[in-house]
Amino acid sequence: MIDFELSPKIRATKNMVHMFAENAIRPIAREYDEKEHEKPWELFKMVQKVMGSMMGGGLGGGEAKEEKPEGGEKKPRETNLMTAVTVEEIFWGDAGIALSFPGGGLGGAAVQASGTPEQREKFLARFSGEEPCWGAMAITEPEAGSDTANIKTTAVLDGDEWVLNGEKIFVTSGKSALEDSKGFVVVWATVDRSAGRAGIKPFIVEHGTPGMQITKIEDKMGIRCSDTVSLSFMDCRIPKENILGSPEVMDKTKTEGFKKVMATFDATRPMVAAMAIGVGRAALDFIKEALAEQGVEIRYGISPNRMTVLEREIMQMEADLKAARLLTWRAVWMLDNGERNDLQASMAKAKAGAAVTRITQKAVELMGPLGYSRECMLEKWMRDSKINDIFEGTGQIQLLITARRLLDFGRDQLK
Ligand SMILES: Cc1cc2nc3c(=O)[nH]c(=O)nc-3n(C[C@H](O)[C@H](O)[C@H](O)COP(=O)(O)OP(=O)(O)OC[C@H]3O[C@@H](n4cnc5c(N)ncnc54)[C@H](O)[C@@H]3O)c2cc1C
Numbered sequence: 001m002i003d004f005e006l007s008p009k010i011r012a013t014k015n016m017v018h019m020f021a022e023n024a025i026r027p028i029a030r031e032y033d034e035k036e037h038e039k040p041w042e043l044f045k046m047v048q049k050v051m052g053s054m055m056g057g058g059l060g061g062g063e064a065k066e067e068k069p070e071g072g073e074k075k076p077r078e079t080n081l082m083t084a085v086t087v088e089e090i091f092w093g094d095a096g097i098a099l100s101f102p103g104g105g106l107g108g109a110a111v112q113a114s115g116t117p118e119q120r121e122k123f124l125a126r127f128s129g130e131e132p133c134w135g136a137m138a139i140t141e142p143e144a145g146s147d148t149a150n151i152k153t154t155a156v157l158d159g160d161e162w163v164l165n166g167e168k169i170f171v172t173s174g175k176s177a178l179e180d181s182k183g184f185v186v187v188w189a190t191v192d193r194s195a196g197r198a199g200i201k202p203f204i205v206e207h208g209t210p211g212m213q214i215t216k217i218e219d220k221m222g223i224r225c226s227d228t229v230s231l232s233f234m235d236c237r238i239p240k241e242n243i244l245g246s247p248e249v250m251d252k253t254k255t256e257g258f259k260k261v262m263a264t265f266d267a268t269r270p271m272v273a274a275m276a277i278g279v280g281r282a283a284l285d286f287i288k289e290a291l292a293e294q295g296v297e298i299r300y301g302i303s304p305n306r307m308t309v310l311e312r313e314i315m316q317m318e319a320d321l322k323a324a325r326l327l328t329w330r331a332v333w334m335l336d337n338g339e340r341n342d343l344q345a346s347m348a349k350a351k352a353g354a355a356v357t358r359i360t361q362k363a364v365e366l367m368g369p370l371g372y373s374r375e376c377m378l379e380k381w382m383r384d385s386k387i388n389d390i391f392e393g394t395g396q397i398q399l400l401i402t403a404r405r406l407l408d409f410g411r412d413q414l415k
Pocket of ligand 1: 145169172173392
């Protein structure tokens, strides 16, 4: 049964992480937004030391671990719930800095979701060390974004090595992963284009592999502290065992391997929703504090026809945020309990992405010119919010997935 009360352990961690976000992240948020391609190294080193192990190898969600019974009492599993609650707090501090934190990111989550025990041991253990370390995932190509089946990067087996050729764009933390001596990128490539999705496989490409290079570093609207790069692969040779999952292409209708990789997103989409909620809450907290300072009181519980426009707006923002949080916690609760959560993960991401873009935009509007000024953070939160509705599947794609699952339609029936 879902329990909406957070455990004492999660509450204590949430409070601790909030203090960290408020005192160590928020004060430098504007600075690292302005200096887009620089990193707060001192903060990263501290994060790696203090929180690396706690975050389960980054912000990408983790395997639900069996909680040890204490005094014979079985505790509920809450690894992913803990991560979602923590992610909300850190992103309340700042989205750009939080997104560029050391950790496995999407790459680590892919190894977690479809790696062998040996691969997990080899690649995930790196994130619990003392030195900052990054993972990344490269799926998107110039002609393949939402339509991942259109991926053109190829992987050809040549003796004991896979040879990768192709181009990837918009890889989050790609620069960090390539510059880090323990970093890696999980690259999606096709071993057989005629097989469509069944032919697409993820491959782990380690830092320093000849043939992999950065071709562009993006200048972005928001989350500017987080690096985003294009990568090219030219006869890039990696060990045969660096494929995630089976190399077999069964037949065009059997896409189990692809589905397993897509399961990465069942763990990470709720975390993106939690990121969005953190940014939305930052904006809402700011607005409510500013209104309180001006002596404006929000009268909860009065009849809707007596509310001011401002009260209605604030309550709508709060309701959107709470709905997004409930969907998110539901999705991670299911993950922690080993239940299939693809529908709930998409619903949470769709709701949270839409909510945060609306909330931050409204917040700018409600504060008038100050909302648009760099004097306060609202304009930044508005810029930082939009990405939640884009990466790891756009808002439209999440709604499409949701509709397919609710109606029990296949890909071919609802496009
Ligand atoms: C800052 C940033 C970081 C990123 N990080 C990563 C990363 O780490 N790794 C990675 O692989 N990718 C990453 N991406 C890429 C991101 O995942 C893609 O941009 C996203 O999946 C959309 O793909 P696209 O840009 O090709 O848009 P398209 O797929 O071309 O879509 C364009 C528009 O059409 C809509 N649309 C498309 N198909 C449908 C449909 N069937 N029904 C309704 N609407 C539809 C979309 O919702 C969107 O609004 C990142 C992007 C950004 C901006």
